[in-house]
Each structure stands twice: as C-alpha cells, then as structure tokens.
Amino acid sequence: MIQIVTGDARPVFQQIVDGVRMSVATGELLPGAKLASTRGLAMQLMINPNTVAKAYAALTAEGLIESRKGVGVFVSEPRQRLSDEERERCLDAALQQLVTAIASLGFAPEEIHQRLARELAPLTLRKVS
Amino acid sequence: MIQIVTGDARPVFQQIVDGVRMSVATGELLPGAKLASTRGLAMQLMINPNTVAKAYAALTAEGLIESRKGVGVFVSEPRQRLSDEERERCLDAALQQLVTAIASLGFAPEEIHQRLARELAPLTLRKVS
Amino acid sequence: MIQIVTGDARPVFQQIVDGVRMSVATGELLPGAKLASTRGLAMQLMINPNTVAKAYAALTAEGLIESRKGVGVFVSEPRQRLSDEERERCLDAALQQLVTAIASLGFAPEEIHQRLARELAPLTLRKVS
C-alpha cells in the first residue's frame, strides 16, 4: 500500500518510487508480484495518471520493475539494479543529510545510533547478487 | 572552507548553507567569528553574489548567523531556536530518509552504523541555552 | 487581500509576509487554504514575481505555509515551530520597540492600551500543537 502525503517535501512521483522501493525491500512485494496498473493506482491515489507513469518509468529504468505489454507491471528478479558507484552516491547523500541535520539540531550522537537501530530493526534485507 | 560541487543534487545556495552549518557544528567557526563577505565568497566560488546572499539570508532566518550592514556577517551565540517538537520532527524526517535509502539500496545495517559513526566523530556539539 | 504601501518603511516582500501572517492569524486564511500564485500575486500587486517568491520562501522557512511544485502554495497545519525561549525573545523585542516609541513620542499609556485592544480584537488565535 502506497500513501501520498500532501505535506511531504518530496514530489508525488518520488513518493510513489520510494513507496514501491520500500515494499520491495521489506519483502512486502516479492519478485514476480504484479503492481497496481497505472490508471488504477492513479485513481486510487486520486492523482494524475501521468504522475504514476513517471514513477513507474523511473523504477523501470532502475531495473526494479518490468512492464509486460498488455499484461501489467511486475517486480523484477533481484539482481544488481544499480551500479556500486550509484549506490555509494545515494547512501553518501542520505548520510550527509542526516549528519547535517544532527549537527544543526544539536542532537547527541549516541541517541542517533539508538534510534537508527530501532528504525532499522524491522528491515528484512534481501540479498542482492 | 566551502566547496561547490556542480554535480550535487542540492542547489548551490543549499550547499553553502550546509557548509556553514557544518563549519559551525564542528567548531571550525566559533560564535562571533566573521564569515566571508557576500561578494568575496561569490567571487571565490565563481557564483553570483545573490546566490551567496540567499544562503546567508536562510542562515540568518534560522538564527545561526547575524548580519550587520556595512560590517559583515557573524556567527550568532548558540541558542535553542526551534521547539523540541520541531527538532524531533526534523530528525525523524532525516532518519526516515536514510532508512528508505538503506532499504531500497540493500545495504547492511552494520555498515551504516560504522559509516555514521565515522561521519559523526568530528562533531563538537554546541551547548545550547 | 494584501496591499502594498510604497511609503511604508518595510520592504515590499516584508509587507507581503506580514499580510499573509495577519490573514492566517485572523482566520481569514485557514490551514489548507491555497494562496495566490506567485506570478498571479505579482501581477496583481504590479511587482516582480521574484519579490513574491522571496516572501513566500520566508513564510515557508517559518513553517507557516507549504509549497508544492506545480500545484501551489498552501497554509500549513498550525504547529509550534519556535521554542518557548525564542517566542519570549521575539515578544520582548516587539514590546521593547513599542515602549521606546511611546516614550520618545510622548504618548499616554492609557491611549496605547486602548489602541492595542482595538488592534487585537479581530485576532482569532490559532491552536498550536
């Protein structure tokens, strides 16, 4: 289930991308599972179909999902979907942003580790080729 | 020292904001210290002075720096500008984004903790009123 | 409705900020309400769109409004963004300025109270988390 939060800083299409990525990462969506159709999801989320199409296009380009004409959109078999370099860059950016937030908000490093551990706990990470 | 990376996803003015924030957080810039002048930094970074002015304006609104016309821009005395709930909210958002990145990129939680610890090490947290 | 007074000591963008703040404070603009578009308000007030954008950016940083690219700018849900100490500081500064004005202009305290009461009457204070 994907939810659109209007107050979110991320654009709508990005929220969809992140939502699908999370569902796949947590195992909620397994390889071969069928995603909601572009029009169906758009109607369900009450947003423009073009926005859903854009999100699906991004996920397809990334290799996480595949579309089969006339059938639907499916989660791909797990493999190295992004290059190592690309993954590094993404992780670095996310880490850097967290560190900046911590620094400017004056939180204690120990507290951060505890909270991160709590957040990370429910994640069932999938092995990637 | 602030560096502008053109390939960075963040806009230029945001990179300046983050750079100053980090410098203050690490103690590289102490309260009362004078920042580079708007025009001076713009020339040094080879960008438009208005871009620097925008970054400095954001930092001023945030309460991290203070500007005096005709004199310059200075680091403010540390104080707690945001409410506890707001700080909580900001930290949660940053953590959530990191978790999303980790999950969708398939990194191992242990590695994240190590990298975060390394990033956090140089932080000298400022006492806040 | 926001009005720009060219003879005003405040810069134009500040008049917009104050105008929106008052509209929200009086309940004229409720949470979730859509503000005039940047370009639309600029045309209406016969000023440069960047000036409106600057005012909206300030209000966004303040947490009073939220903007969604391609959609518009909206009044945020009320929340306590500033710490109690910071609110105290702001109020003190405003009070002090009024007292200075009163003292140096030779007004009678009773008159001030009456006028202040009249100004304060239309205020519908927002509940804050």
Add this chain to the structure above:
Amino acid sequence: MIQIVTGDARPVFQQIVDGVRMSVATGELLPGAKLASTRGLAMQLMINPNTVAKAYAALTAEGLIESRKGVGVFVSEPRQRLSDEERERCLDAALQQLVTAIASLGFAPEEIHQRLARELAPLTLRKVS
C-alpha cells in the same frame, strides 16, 4: 548611559538615537543637559565618530537636541518636536509590528496587556506643549 548591542537588528546610529530619546523621555536627561561629545561618545562606545555624528544629526533635525558651536550638544526645551501626523505614523508602525508578532507567535492578548503595563510603569512621561 547608552549601550550598543551588536546582536541588535537596529543599526548602530539608530540605537544611539533611541537611547537618547529614551533618556530624555524618562527624565534621565533634562532640558539643557549636555550630551557626551561626538568624539567622546564614539571613543567610549568604540565606534566610528561618523556614526555618532549621524545619530546627533538625526536628533537635531527632529528638534530633540541642539548643538552650540564650540560648546557642545544639549537637550532642547520640550516642545512639539514632531508633527502630529508624524507621531501617529510612528506609533501606528510600532503597534502594527507588535500585533503582527503577537499574532504569529500565538500569544494571548491578556498576557500582552499585562506585560505592556509592566513595561510602561517606569515611564515618567514629559508633558509636551
């Protein structure tokens, strides 16, 4: 005694103007009293003499003080130093700013009145022609 607060939003010369106005309003400086010399005050406050000169010039233009060549600067005899219209404008501006601050900070009107009364109490207002 005038104090310059570097963190103050007001420019230095304005702080001097306000300081003298307050001293006169509270009766600390009586008509005919001699002010500190331009150079003396500048040295005492560790600021540029031009800044003091600018403040004194503004106060002279306003009619609050008078300079006698080769003798010094003195507080003028009380009279209507500003036009009614001018006084109205100043008071309105100060009131409006206070109201905006109150509204956006979510303070209760009753509390404001109490605090204002407390601030106003020590003022010994001088009758003005």
Add this chain to the structure above:
DNA sequence: GTGGTCTAGACCACG
C-alpha cells in the same frame, strides 16, 4: 566596502 532590496529574464522540475 559591507549587506539588503528589487527588477528582469532565463532555465528546470512538477503535474
């Protein structure tokens, strides 16, 4: 020389 404001016009991202 310092910062602050405003204008004008360009390009991008989003829906």
Add this chain to the structure above:
DNA sequence: GTGGTCTAGACCACT
C-alpha cells in the same frame, strides 16, 4: 501553469 534556482545589474543604507 505551478514553484525553485540562478544570473545580471541596479539602487539604497550603513560604517
């Protein structure tokens, strides 16, 4: 059409 960013250049206020 929406907001966001950046550039370029002008003018003002302060020291």
